[in-house]
Amino acid sequence: MKDNLPPIITAENLTAGYQENTVWQNASFAIEHGEFVAIIGPNGSGKTTLFRLLLGLQQPIRGNIKVFNARPKRGNEHIGYVPQRHVIDADTTLESLELVRLGFSGNKWGLNPFSRNDHQIAFDALKAVGAEDLAHRSLGGLSGGELQRVFLAEALVSNPHLLLLDEPLSNLDIRREQELVQVIHNVVRSRDVTALLIAHNINPLLPVLDKVIYIANGRVAIGKPDEVLTSEALSALYGVQVEVLRGSRGQIAVIGTEENQHHYD
Numbered sequence: 001m002k003d004n005l006p007p008i009i010t011a012e013n014l015t016a017g018y019q020e021n022t023v024w025q026n027a028s029f030a031i032e033h034g035e036f037v038a039i040i041g042p043n044g045s046g047k048t049t050l051f052r053l054l055l056g057l058q059q060p061i062r063g064n065i066k067v068f069n070a071r072p073k074r075g076n077e078h079i080g081y082v083p084q085r086h087v088i089d090a091d092t093t094l095e096s097l098e099l100v101r102l103g104f105s106g107n108k109w110g111l112n113p114f115s116r117n118d119h120q121i122a123f124d125a126l127k128a129v130g131a132e133d134l135a136h137r138s139l140g141g142l143s144g145g146e147l148q149r150v151f152l153a154e155a156l157v158s159n160p161h162l163l164l165l166d167e168p169l170s171n172l173d174i175r176r177e178q179e180l181v182q183v184i185h186n187v188v189r190s191r192d193v194t195a196l197l198i199a200h201n202i203n204p205l206l207p208v209l210d211k212v213i214y215i216a217n218g219r220v221a222i223g224k225p226d227e228v229l230t231s232e233a234l235s236a237l238y239g240v241q242v243e244v245l246r247g248s249r250g251q252i253a254v255i256g257t258e259e260n261q262h263h264y265d
């Protein structure tokens, strides 16, 4: 976090949803420069909806949201976005380096041909996530963890100030999960990037997080992990009694919400 810089994101009384369907309401928060923020909450609570607002893909129902002190706009090259990914076909022959080169916004829209410089920048992005060995591997032959690194490199190639990562840790084993968290943390610190990461399990992220945004029951809570991940704060958010249990290494389990049990690792 840096002093004297305006927040990267500000939300004021923000209400989000689709047509008549309000997903969550009255969220007010600020994300500061260089913060690493996890967004957690049950399925369908509206985590991706927050990303859609930040990307300018949908408008608030009420209230205001600003990114870089302006209304969000589509195609903002200062935002690196890694959407939720599903299975890549094993026959996919596109090489990692080619995918990363597609991360240049101009190339995405076919505006300019690849240059040698693009090649170097794409390679550097792979290097930044420890994936330079994967440069000439076909995407179809990569494991889930390897693919996540390549997608992260693709998002980094335009040198974004803000990274939005939608469930990058899903389907990774505990070791790969921890490795990827470290990679993302290093990127946030070394490239001076602000990162928002949607996750279903907070535990692998706890050592590196600055803030948590917890979305549940149509409401949004935000603060430092120790402030938000308490029985009192989550009970108020859900409107029913919820217990937050801590393990010996500080791990968290949330008990009492049928749809949202975070277990110890």
Ligand SMILES: Nc1ncnc2c1ncn2[C@@H]1O[C@H](COP(=O)(O)OP(=O)(O)OP(=O)(O)O)[C@@H](O)[C@H]1O
Residues within 6 Å of the ligand: 018, 021, 023, 041, 042, 043, 044, 045, 046, 047, 048, 049, 050
């Ligand atoms: N394009 C859409 N039109 C109408 N409703 C939508 C649309 N996209 C999402 N929704 C609804 O908005 C709510 C929030 O969806 P969202 O994808 O933001 O949840 P999420 O917290 O990211 O879920 P998950 O953890 O399952 O990925 C859900 O009830 C979903 O069905």
